[in-house]
Amino acid sequence: MAIIVQKFGGSSVANAERIQRVARRAAEAAAGGNQVAVVVSAMGDTTDDLIDLASQLNPTPPSREMDMLLSTGEQQSIALLAMALHAMGKKAISLTGAQAGYQTDGVYSRAKILKIDSQRVLDELNKGNIVIVAGFQGVGENGEITTLGRGGSDTSAVALAIALNADLCEIYTDVDGVYTADPRIIKTAWKIPEISYDEMLEMAVLGALVLQPRSVELAKQHNIPLHVRSSFNHSQGTIVKEVAPMQKDLEKELIVCGVAHDLHVLKTTIFGIPDRPGVSALIFGLLAAEGVNVDMIIQSGTREDKQDISFTCGRDEKDKVAKIAAQVVKELDAQSYLLEDNIAKISVVGAGMMTHPGVAAIMFKTLADIDCNILMIATSEIKISCIIDETKINEAAIALHKAFHLDR
Ligand code: ASP
Ligand code: MG
Secondary structure (H helix, E strand, O other), X not given: OOEEEEEEOHHHHOOHHHHHHHHHHHXXXXXXXXXXXXXXXXXOOXXXXXXXHHHHHOOOOOHHHHHHHHHHHHHHXXXXXXXXXXXXXXXXXXXXXXXXXXXXXXXXXXXXXXXXXXXXXXXXXXXXXXXXXXXXXXXXXXXXXXXXXXXXXXHHHHHHHHHOOOOEEXXXXXXXXXEOOOOOOOXXXXXXXXXXXXXXXXXXXOOOOOOOHHHHHHHHHOOOOEXXXXXXOOOOOEEEOOOOHHHHHHOOOOOOOEEXXXXXXXXXXXXXXXXXXXXXXXXXXXXXXXXXXXOOEEEOOOEOOEEXXXXXXXXXXXXXXXXHHHHXXXXXXXXXXXXXXXXXXXXXXXHHHHOOOOHHHHHHHHHHHOOOOOOEXXXXXXXXXXXXXXXXXXXXXXXXXXXXXXXX
């Protein structure tokens, strides 16, 4: 008997009718003779609404209480889904993260899963239950409820698939799969049938919101293929796996597999920093200590023993970063700092660029042709990202999709 893990995101369980649809989907998989574990997110915008509610009572709510609050979102959906299955005459049981054996570290709001003690889930599966598990949550050593960070249910699902040694891990969402670009902006974008973990990881990090990057990393480490597909139809979605070299040969003219954009970027510049050892260590040490995830970094050349340092991170870190920047200016006797959030990141991703020179040149030329100024550049083996003006982002995405022959 095969074990299948199915994960349903918030939009797939947003209301009663959709929960019924998910119930039918899980029941279908069980009727096919499989043992089925279902991981669900909170209904629709529940998590956002809870965050909003909290902020009305406390501008900086204690992270312990935030986790206590946010974990209730997923607890609603598991119970409702179990009820829907019962109403259909199916055997099902809902389990919170703690009940399902998710042990995490003690870092509230971005806990890491240390291990899953899957005995309870296995017992329930063996009793013939469809087991419904609350995503996004676990329990720290001291019995404290923790959450895994936004989008964490994806990671919950992959971790459960690993712990159960599942045969299949399906990630159900409100889009048909992973696209070459955001199909809402680029009408000519198309669904990628198969994508490698590394390419998916870059796409996910760069703002293609279908999968939490950590879940892709985890799947890669354990070589678990993921099937990203729609909960609204039965069409084949995108398979994320170690793509065989033969597959790559077949598609060799496609150097780039996707264009990703991210509007959620904050750029910080600290001007006139004395040029001496230890200044970067200080700045990025402070950011790390506050848990700010820094993306791109640029250090300018030195003029009169002074230099500027710019870096980017997520926009939601603005308050923290402003405080740290002010502290840095004071401690290092720098000139000033500037936060800019009217910028965005546009990236092209593709394993093909490892073997094809000139990708950066095409990207920069394409941006130049639409009169788009580049503020920062970052590269990895398989991606190139540029920070540009926010207002240019759609135009840039469309132009790059075309320039790399992705239009279909
Ligand atoms: N409900 C959580 C969130 O909105 C977790 C998830 O959906 O994966 O981020
Ligand atoms: Mg999600």
